[in-house]
């Protein structure tokens with residue numbers, strides 16, 4: 554590798570932090586939102602979208618320095634962009650890498666699209682069961698309505 558190429562690689566690499574790769578390119582900025590990345594964020598953040606991927610066609614990627622995701626953030630990520638990969642970087646090395654998976658049960662993350670659902674009326678934690686993974690089909694355990702991915706929204 555030439556010196557220039559090494560320099561370029563170093564800029565795109567992070568020393569410590571998290572790389573979220575293979576994101577659904579249509580949901581990248583939703584992930585940015587749930588991670589509360591905005592103009593007040595002090596850490597170095599790189600957001601890429603519509604990047605070419607051999608595996609999934611187009612993908613998004615988010616790199617955040619000096620930040621590690623909480624379990625709650627991983628849960629939210631897995632609902633917004635199942636199959637994304639999360640890499641934990643320490644001293645430029647991948648310490649841990651895993652693929653997120655749509656959870657079997659989703660609690661308190663999504664809104665029920667049914668306006669008559671008790672969770673839409675009262676302050677009750679929503680709860681959905683995963684019926685089918687591809688395409689995603691969920692079942693609201695309160696109103697017993699089946700919901701497709703495009704009908705559900707993050708709280």
Ligand SMILES: [Zn+2]
Nearest residue numbers: 665670693696
């Ligand atoms: Zn419902």
